[in-house]
Amino acid sequence: MEIGTFLISSRADLRKKLTDAGIPANANYADPQYRSRMMSALKAWVDDYYATFKNDRKPAYGDSITFTAQPPTQVTIGKLTGLRYGFAGMKKSSIHEQHLGYVAFDGSTLYVITTAFDAMSETGKFKTLEALKRFEPYLTKLMPGLQLPIAKLPNR
Template sequence: MLRLYHLLLGSILLVSIPVGAKFVLPQFSPPKEVKSSAVVKLPNSNEGNIWQKILGNTAAPTNWQVAACEGNAPLLCVSSKGKRLGTVEINIYQLTNNEDFRKKLLAAGITSGSQVDYQSSQYQTQVLPVLKAWVADHYAAFAKDRQSEYGKEITFSAYPPQPVPIGKLQGIRYGFAGLKEQGGVKEQHIGHVAFDGSKLYVITTAFDPGTQTGKFEQLENLAIFQPYLYAIASDLRLP
């Protein structure tokens, strides 16, 4: 039943989004009927992939597999019956190399390099607006880029940022879509961002022909995997 529901959802996303409509990413709860499995330990050649260190328990649709990709690229592979369906990418940015984010932290009363209690309500209250401001800048940059690339052919529609746990960190889930003027989805992006006091973690995947990594080839498969990605993000070994 869960599989059928997700297939129907993917089909709806592909064909029934009205022109100019606001695109709202489904706010799924983690699937209750799916069994979690411990992260698969891969060969030593894969130790450079950060997913190997941070991936906690994984959840996936029936007959799908989720594991750190081979090699050193920071990619999480999603596959079924030996065929890769998509990848999720994580990028980690050191605070020392991100002046704009440091300024946002200082404006919120968070001193660079300070020891913080990540679970404290005070810290969460301080850091969430900073992460939301980061997302707003991210949206603005994408909207400007798409406007220059597509003009009026594509409508940029953003998903309201949502506070969510990312491992032991309090983070933000965000996303946006590019809607075709004649109907349908040109691209859809899903992201998570969190901050641990010294590093900014950005986890992304998408349905986007123009994206090289961190993407799904089919929108339907991204829609199916979406709630499982939410569950995986919440169980990461972060910080």
């Protein structure tokens, strides 16, 4: 499992998705009026993530593996509302690789939590599909209890 944190200042793609969803650049992202728009922006981020993986795998897999995406679902991640997403690479009727992720945004930081069963990944993965499937229910239960957003330290 991996947890990535990305400041919005370093993510032009996210800033554009927020603007495209109708959230002004200087908005208070925690304002409830922006909640559904925030989910639209995160869904667009997930859609781009899926497209990147699909394009990345195409040269190696050709038509032998089919990309199957799960529709993102709204979940609680700590004190944040985010999305759970995932996809599988199917070879005939068996799973060749499977990825599971969570994404949330607190107004300044994008939180991305991922894990997988994937021979091509170097980190954050399980060696077998069975191990990922055993871990998945625990991960689902952990998400609401995470300490997110990360507390900001006062400036000194």
